[in-house]
Amino acid sequence: MKRRTLLRALACAPWLLPAARGAWAKAGDPGQPGLVTAFGRLPPPASIRRVFAAGAPASVLTAVLAPQALLGWPWRLSAEALGALPAPLRDLPLLGRLAGRGSTVSVETLLTLKPDLILDVGTIDATYASTAQRVAEQTGIPYALVDGRLLDSPRQLREVGGLLGVPARAETLATYAERTLALAARQRSAAAAGRRPGVYYARGPEGLETGLDGSINMETVEVAGGRNVAAEAGRGGVVRVSLEQVLGWAPEVILTQDAGFAERVMSDPLWRAVPAVRAGRVLCAPAVPFGWLDVPPSVNRLIGVRWLLAHLHGVGRAELERAGAEFYRLFYGTDFPGWAESGKRAGRTK
Amino acid sequence: MTIVETHALAIGHGRRRVGEGIDLAVGAGEVLCLLGPNGGGKTTLFKTLLGLLPPLAGEVRVLGEPVAGWSRAAFAQRVGYVPQAHAGIFPYTVEDIVLMGRAARVARFGAPSRHDREVAGACLDALGIGHLKRRVYTEISGGERQLALIARALAQEPVLLVMDEPTASLDFGNQIRVLEHIAELRGQGIAVLMSTHQPEHALRVADRIALLAPGGLAGIGAPAAVATPARLAALYGVGADAVAACLAPHLAAHPSTIPNPQESCPS
Amino acid sequence: MGGERQAGGPDEMSGASRVNADVAVPAARRAALLRLPAYALALALLGAVLVAAFAFGKFPVAPGDLLRSVAARLGGGDAGLPPAVETVIWNIRLPRIAAGMLVGAALAAAGAAYQGMFRNPLVSPDILGVSSGAGFGATVGIYLGWPLAAVQGAAFLCGLAAVGAVYAISGLVRRHDPVLVLVLAGVAVSTLLGAGISLFKIMADPYTQLTAIVFWLLGSLNGINALDLASAAPLVGLGLAPMLLLRWRVNLLSLSDEEAAALGVDVVRLRLVLIAAATLATAAVVSIAGVIGWVGLVVPHAARFLVGPDFSRLLPAALLLGAGFVVGADTLARTMAGIELPLGIVTALIGAPFFLYLLARSGRAE
Numbered sequence: 006m007k008r009r010t011l012l013r014a015l016a017c018a019p020w021l022l023p024a025a026r027g028a029w030a031k032a033g034d035p036g037q038p039g040l041v042t043a044f045g046r047l048p049p050p051a052s053i054r055r056v057f058a059a060g061a062p063a064s065v066l067t068a069v070l071a072p073q074a075l076l077g078w079p080w081r082l083s084a085e086a087l088g089a090l091p092a093p094l095r096d097l098p099l100l101g102r103l104a105g106r107g108s109t110v111s112v113e114t115l116l117t118l119k120p121d122l123i124l125d126v127g128t129i130d131a132t133y134a135s136t137a138q139r140v141a142e143q144t145g146i147p148y149a150l151v152d153g154r155l156l157d158s159p160r161q162l163r164e165v166g167g168l169l170g171v172p173a174r175a176e177t178l179a180t181y182a183e184r185t186l187a188l189a190a191r192q193r194s195a196a197a198a199g200r201r202p203g204v205y206y207a208r209g210p211e212g213l214e215t216g217l218d219g220s221i222n223m224e225t226v227e228v229a230g231g232r233n234v235a236a237e238a239g240r241g242g243v244v245r246v247s248l249e250q251v252l253g254w255a256p257e258v259i260l261t262q263d264a265g266f267a268e269r270v271m272s273d274p275l276w277r278a279v280p281a282v283r284a285g286r287v288l289c290a291p292a293v294p295f296g297w298l299d300v301p302p303s304v305n306r307l308i309g310v311r312w313l314l315a316h317l318h319g320v321g322r323a324e325l326e327r328a329g330a331e332f333y334r335l336f337y338g339t340d341f342p343g344w345a346e347s348g349k350r351a352g353r354t355k
Numbered sequence: 356m357t358i359v360e361t362h363a364l365a366i367g368h369g370r371r372r373v374g375e376g377i378d379l380a381v382g383a384g385e386v387l388c389l390l391g392p393n394g395g396g397k398t399t400l401f402k403t404l405l406g407l408l409p410p411l412a413g414e415v416r417v418l419g420e421p422v423a424g425w426s427r428a429a430f431a432q433r434v435g436y437v438p439q440a441h442a443g444i445f446p447y448t449v450e451d452i453v454l455m456g457r458a459a460r461v462a463r464f465g466a467p468s469r470h471d472r473e474v475a476g477a478c479l480d481a482l483g484i485g486h487l488k489r490r491v492y493t494e495i496s497g498g499e500r501q502l503a504l505i506a507r508a509l510a511q512e513p514v515l516l517v518m519d520e521p522t523a524s525l526d527f528g529n530q531i532r533v534l535e536h537i538a539e540l541r542g543q544g545i546a547v548l549m550s551t552h553q554p555e556h557a558l559r560v561a562d563r564i565a566l567l568a569p570g571g572l573a574g575i576g577a578p579a580a581v582a583t584p585a586r587l588a589a590l591y592g593v594g595a596d597a598v599a600a601c602l603a604p605h606l607a608a609h610p611s612t613i614p615n616p617q618e619s620c621p622s
Numbered sequence: 623m624g625g626e627r628q629a630g631g632p633d634e635m636s637g638a639s640r641v642n643a644d645v646a647v648p649a650a651r652r653a654a655l656l657r658l659p660a661y662a663l664a665l666a667l668l669g670a671v672l673v674a675a676f677a678f679g680k681f682p683v684a685p686g687d688l689l690r691s692v693a694a695r696l697g698g699g700d701a702g703l704p705p706a707v708e709t710v711i712w713n714i715r716l717p718r719i720a721a722g723m724l725v726g727a728a729l730a731a732a733g734a735a736y737q738g739m740f741r742n743p744l745v746s747p748d749i750l751g752v753s754s755g756a757g758f759g760a761t762v763g764i765y766l767g768w769p770l771a772a773v774q775g776a777a778f779l780c781g782l783a784a785v786g787a788v789y790a791i792s793g794l795v796r797r798h799d800p801v802l803v804l805v806l807a808g809v810a811v812s813t814l815l816g817a818g819i820s821l822f823k824i825m826a827d828p829y830t831q832l833t834a835i836v837f838w839l840l841g842s843l844n845g846i847n848a849l850d851l852a853s854a855a856p857l858v859g860l861g862l863a864p865m866l867l868l869r870w871r872v873n874l875l876s877l878s879d880e881e882a883a884a885l886g887v888d889v890v891r892l893r894l895v896l897i898a899a900a901t902l903a904t905a906a907v908v909s910i911a912g913v914i915g916w917v918g919l920v921v922p923h924a925a926r927f928l929v930g931p932d933f934s935r936l937l938p939a940a941l942l943l944g945a946g947f948v949v950g951a952d953t954l955a956r957t958m959a960g961i962e963l964p965l966g967i968v969t970a971l972i973g974a975p976f977f978l979y980l981l982a983r984s985g986r987a988e
């Protein structure tokens with residue numbers, strides 16, 4: 006509530022008045038507030054041909070909705086990831102990200118790229134909002150901030166699809182997202198009575214980084230009805246934990262996106278003391294072209310939800326192969342790389 | 356016996372020459388005082404004698420050997436150096452400081468032996484500061500520190516002591532005490548080469564006085580012949596009357612002001 | 623004074639450090655009285671910390687179980703405990719505690735040596751850029767996605783290379799106090815490497831690599847295993863050996879270069895040997911534990927407070943206190959909060975106030 010007030014105050018600041026007419030553009034379901042906050046005057050949908058993605062989640066969202074409009078990648082994709090993408094996306098240049106002081110792209114570069122829209126997807130707070138407002142003001146390029154929670158995926162796809170003038174494609178993808186999330190919602194309400202399996206998501210080179218309760222990195226696990234064991238340590242983002250703590254949490258399942266770690270952990274005598282390792286329940290999620298669990302936290306996680314539902318609860322196990330193929334065909338326009346292949350490639354994102 | 360001698364020595368840093376054509380010699384049991392203005396090269400000359408700066412020309416011999424030919428340790432067993440008293444940084448005891456004088460005689464990977472401690476204790480007693488042994492060097496007075504540094508140089512068991520303004524920044528009483536100890540060292544057969552800013556100190560202890568001006572020696576010889584008001588006035592660039600007024604009591608009172616015909620006064 | 627003294631000479635250096643030096647002033651007065659009890663105190667402290675480190679942790683181990691397990695190890699036989707408990711005590715806590723002792727001892731010894739030879743009690747082992755070099759090596763390794771062992775190797779080698787570069791640069795500058803030139807060259811090279819680290823942080827993948835880099839730079843004993851210990855321990859030993867052998871001679875470097883030379887010391891060679899030894903030990907522990915500040919600065923002060931400045935007494939005290947300090951700080955790091963706190967943060971939280979306390983205390987003693 007406070008954040009909204011602040012945003013409103015920012016938008017209503019006198020120097021913004023000429024530009025603020027287009028702000029607070031709402032799209033989608035009239036009963037709900039929109040996910041998109043716009044700074045500067047948004048152009049009519051059909052006229053957006055060039056989109057600069059401010060961060061990795063925005064680039065994935067643009068890539069699946071309107072691949073021909075994406076100007077480049079805001080972060081360095083591995084050769085494997087690029088190789089797994091279809092032609093227009095595979096050849097896009099690395100442009101850098103736009104994140105206030107942490108930006109790696111200059112405003113001048115931005116101007117030479119002549120985007121019709123700057124798109125940013127993620128957590129919206131006052132810092133991001135004021136950065137967006139400043140960039141929009143300085144460059145005259147409209148800037149759209151989109152709230153990027155996994156559960157809002159269908160609306161993100163529809164609203165941004167509307168913005169980019171691809172409502173039909175957006176509807177197809179949103180429908181897939183809705184079906185996936187509905188499946189997950191049913192499982193969650195069913196498991197509420199029973200117990201949810203304790204899951205430890207091992208990140209980092211030693212597998213000793215993980216997301217706390219409420220971390221954006223743990224959304225996939227939570228949506229898929231897993232119990233994040235690290236939630237015991239409190240709320241927050243990615244933190245370091247000790248193996249002793251992991252032992253104490255005694256997770257039933259260990260998740261990773263690092264094939265190398267998945268292999269090491271099975272032969273490491275220390276990790277053998279964790280129940281999940283003893284039971285062989287170390288699940289390595291594919292990470293090509295984008296991670297199934299996070300990295301980046303965008304609509305690429307939808308297939309991760311399906312995969313977790315199948316592996317944690319046995320939900321949709323039979324259709325998993327088909328659902329994976331459908332996801333890759335719909336979202337990326339490629340063939341599903343297959344389990345063995347994607348598992349091997351999952352190694353490291355560079 | 357000549358302990359240290361220089362021949363046609365030129366001193367300075369790198370290309371900058373401070374003095375040249377310096378010929379001097381100090382024998383066993385002799386005190387040679389160096390007088391000269393700031394920038395005259397006293398410290399540079401000492402560093403050259405100690406082998407810390409290379410001679411720009413000419414040579415320095417200690418016990419007949421060129422300085423460059425000595426190993427650092429062997430040299431330190433024969434030549435003691437007393438720097439101006441400094442505050443020190445770490446709270447070493449006075450005994451710790453004096454024991455450092457034994458560095459050239461302690462094995463590379465060893466620590467001071469009981470014998471080294473006895474020598475250090477004897478050196479402290481010789482200077483009358485045996486009671487300071489356990490005190491912290493950084494907490495004693497400036498005069499006591501100067502005495503401790505002299506004790507450290509004595510712990511090197513040297514034949515030559517080089518003292519850089521040993522009376523500078525001392526109070527009146529400590530100045531007298533240090534000068535008395537220097538006179539005693541002469542009695543023990545140690546050659547002493549010291550610099551001072553106070554001609555009256557030189558007159559009090561020196562067997563000979565050397566005047567070091569920018570460019571080289573302006574005179575060397577018996578105190579009475581060298582430390583005359585006229586020559587001191589020329590050396591420091593002040594009036595001869597003023598010098599005479601300051602030094603009159605010393606010139607009259609000191610026994611070594613009796614002219615010695617053997618001494619020569621070059622240039 | 624004028625031209626007789628060289629600009630920036632040793633006297634200026636010691637004058638500038640005089641205020642700082644007062645921190646350690648009351649030490650030696652105590653030295654004679656406390657010499658033996660001081661070591662006993664340091665040992666007792668280390669013992670208490672070790673017991674606490676074994677007893678506390680996130681995994682609940684009952685004191686009785688701990689004793690039973692220790693007894694079983696010592697006397698042979700089986701304690702009959704769940705394997706997870708045995709793993710926690712012997713395979714997680716033991717290597718971590720051993721690593722803490724190694725890291726603390728190495729950093730404290732290196733700090734004591736550096737403070738002595740740079741005649742400045744505010745110097746820490748990072749002064750010549752070993753930590754920033756290691757940090758840079760690790761950052762590049764993480765950025766390139768190397769395996770952990772290679773990241774550690776890069777950290778170790780870059781730490782040595784940074785100090786080597788500083789020493790080489792200082793050799794090119796003549797006519798200044800060599801210690802001053804070393805310190806200034808160290809500051810410049812560290813800053814340069816710090817900029818390099820920032821550059822790679824900016825370019826790194828913010829979702830995976832950036833957190834790994836940040837955690838590495840904050841230091842931690844988390845995840846250290848027996849292999850890390852086995853690779854770092856011999857290097858630390860190699861670095862400590864010259865310090866132990868030269869323990870008395872190190873004192874002479876606290877004099878000005880010219881004084882030390884006049885006392886028969888080959889100053890340049892002795893300093894080079896000590897820098898190499900201290901750098902080797904520091905680089906070895908930084909490569910397995912990351913950058914851990916304050917240990918090398920504060921522990922030598924505490925040790926000097928107990929046994930006085932003579933390096934042959936200071937070194938063993940610094941080794942004991944350093945080991946105890948890091949193991950203690952690490953025990954706090956893994957128990958204080960719900961998550962694992964970076965060790966570098968905990969050592970700063972304890973070290974900085976303790977340092978100020980010593981400062982205030984010595985001020986009163988004056």
